[in-house]
Amino acid sequence: MNYEAVIGLEVHIQIKTHSKVFTRVAAGYGQPANTLTDPVVLALPGTLPVMNKAALDAIIKAGLLLGCEIAPVCKWDRKNYFYPDSPKNYQISQYDQPICLGGSVEIELPGPARNVMGEHKRIPLTRIHLEEDVGKLNHFATESLVDYNRAGTPLMEIVSDPAMHSADEAFAYLTSLRATMIYGGISDCDMEKGQLRCDANISIRPVGETKLGTKVELKNLNSISFVRDGIAHEIKRQIAVLERGGTLVQETRDYDGQTGASQSLRSKEMAHDYRYFPDPDLMPVKVDEAWQERLRAECPELPFPKQRRFAESYQLPYTLTSVLVWDRTLADFFESTVKLVGPAKAQAVGNWITNDLLRELGAAHLEIAASKVSPAHIAALIGLFDAGSVLTNAAKEIFIEMFATGDLPGAIADRRGLRAAPTDAGELEQWCRDAIAANAKAVAEFKAGKDSAINAFKGPVMKAAKGKADPKRVDAALRQLLATM
Amino acid sequence: MTMSSAPDLNIDHVAKLARLALTAEEKARFSQQLGDVLHHIEQLGKVDVTGVEPTAHAFPITNVWADDIARPGLTVETALRNAPAQRDNMIVVPKVVE
Known part of the structure; x- marks a missing residue:
């Protein structure tokens, strides 16, 4: 049976700001552990979040660059879960009113050869929302160490429709999305620094089927090449499972780019129940036409x-x-x-x-x-x-x-001494005359119709020019002189 | 006000989400109490809200923000002062792998 893959990507991109998204301590990468914290980042009692205007500008600009509709009103919600990367026990995110809706990413698929343009298409987007990044966990044998420097970094989540059908399309999508964000000055998108992270939802179905198959989420795809390899690997794995009569289970798998293999992660102990509710500490944001226009004027050509x-x-x-x-x-x-x-x-x-x-x-x-x-x-x-x-x-x-x-x-x-010689036409003409005068035999041959005889004059001319004469000019000058003889 | 627990309240699920280990007696008591709260809230469902726009906030205030100017945060010593255990300037927690 022939199968078709259906792929949707969730891409997290850190927005390049000076301070964090809901507090003003500095944001950044590569600082000593836990030096970019303040009472809000650590969720100390009594602290309140305050929105970063630059993060809003950046995500609206990202939306405009990708042709999204900017929501006239949006709000922030609390996504509740217990995990040590999130000291509040919730992450501030956007649930049902994201700031950007729809839009698309133009991609180019590989052409028939490297020097030939490939097919272009647009991958539709579902939404883009603004949330806070979480802290970083470093796992050891018996314990984990937590660094909150990353916690609170402004983070965009860009969700595509399940509209890609091959690893190449996913690769092209990420390449284009990344370039767009870098062009817009929104993020540096350095995957090694975690500034761009990608999860892929992958399912397969028989060609012609319209219902989606069981989806598998692939995590930890930490380079654009690993995304392509991981997706290609997962599509093959799913087809192999079905071909030998097995059934696919909805799960999260971890792809190891070094070994090229994936393994199932223990599924979370229960279906997600994040109990989203509006964050009472943050007021909604209204984006009017004038604000959009201001940012549109800053949008570069893509x-x-x-x-x-x-x-x-x-x-x-x-x-x-x-x-x-x-x-x-x-x-x-x-x-x-x-x-x-x-x-x-x-x-x-x-x-x-x-x-x-x-x-x-x-x-x-x-x-x-x-x-x-x-x-x-x-x-x-x-x-x-x-x-x-x-x-x-x-x-x-x-x-x-x-x-x-x-x-x-x-x-x-x-x-x-790299200038061409001669610097004036008179000198070249003199060299040519000298060369012709010194070789009557070649003149006769040339006149008799042997065109290659002209080469006999070129050696002496080039010698006189110390090799710096333009062969084309020498040829033209010789021909002109010979024609008059 | 005494009422029976709300039909859609699953105390086991709520306790699990909150990482609370409850005794049978506590489950019964909290079911009753939370049920009362839910019934109380349910009264809001009786209010006629025809023509009222849904809102997440009681006050019509929008666009509250600050300029993106970074300022110093806590020193690592202060930041970690409440940590029960620390190593290499990081907080030590039981091994968690999601």
């Missing part, structure tokens, strides 16, 4: 729309746009350079950035923001090249030195 615009406005191939648009700084760098040299030179700019600049940045382990090469450097180099002042190999050398020193290409060309 990678996919940017990619379409780059392809259209600059006639860039997919191989360039697919590299340029995923990093906002890189895309901005590209456009700043194009502004200096004109759109007709966009492809040259794209080539310099994606081949040379990224190569050097990668080798030096630098971010583009730390690059000594600015758009002005690349524009100047393209100018020199187009004027014939430097040839390809010299330009490549200049680029490397430019990257290392931050000097402008003209200065490097002069200092290193």
Whole structure:
């Protein structure tokens, strides 16, 4: 039988704020244990939560970027459970009135080849809500140690519809969602730091069936590649269970990215009964049009729309746009350079950035923001090249030195003797005349119709130019002179 | 006011959620008391609320917040002062794996 997988993802993303979501002690990663706490974080008696305005702005912006409807009114609820990661014995979350509803994430599936664009589609979202992160438990043989630094960090939960059907779609979804959040300045989405975490709900059903199968929740998928591998593994496991006549049970499984295997976690002792109720300590939030408009004005162009615009406005191939648009700084760098040299030179700019600049940045382990090469450097180099002042190999050398020193290409060309020769057309013509005069045999052969005889003159010309003449210009100059003989 | 316990009150479930081990005598007593509370609350169901918008709060106050300016919190010593056990500046709890 043929099976179809149905996948929904719950993605938790920490919002990048200075302070926590319901109190003003600093939020952050990598600090010594329990140094980011205050009486609210520790739920000491008498403390009250106060909403962080920046966290609200960020989640509304996230909703706008993903085309969500922003709820005109929303509220916060207490999700009650006992667990040492949550000192209040409840987590403040949003139950039945989330701040963002609907929306979608545009994804690109793998194309037939790396340099060919794949199919695009939109994965619909159910909701996005704002809650607080919980503390971190470190498990040892007989006890667990609790660090509350993470507790109270603003956290968005982004819930997709069960609308994905393969591990590749889930991978593409996370890639796009992550880029969107980074573009919007909402989160750095560093999975190693727990800033983006993903749980997957996976079920299978016979193709053509509309009812959902028994779902399994996959947890602890701590890299985007592990999400893809874990989902692929789970789909195979479920099909194997059904094929040998077994039945699937609703459970939570833990995927180990290192071993590529999953195991059932003990199910919680009873069905969840979180007894949600409105948090009386937090007032509802009303979001009006004006507030939305203010944030909409701050929303950047997202990678996919940017990619379409780059392809259209600059006639860039997919191989360039697919590299340029995923990093906002890189895309901005590209456009700043194009502004200096004109759109007709966009492809040259794209080539310099994606081949040379990224190569050097990668080798030096630098971010583009730390690059000594600015758009002005690349524009100047393209100018020199187009004027014939430097040839390809010299330009490549200049680029490397430019990257290392931050000097402008003209200065490097002069200092290193990398300018093309000759610097004026008269000199080239003289070299060509000398070469022709010295080889009457080749002249005769050429005149008799043997085109390759022209190569006999090129050696002496290049020698006179110390190898720095443009072969194309040399060829043209020789032909012009020979034609007049 | 004496009434029988509310029909939808499962005292075992409530006790389990609250991590309370109750004796049979306590279960009976608390069922009675909580039942009374629920019956009392049920009276609200008799109020005609036609045309009243549902609300989570009694006061029509919205958009209460503070700017995102971080300020110092507790030192780790102060933060852990109430912890029954600590190690490596963390609170020690019985091993819990969800």
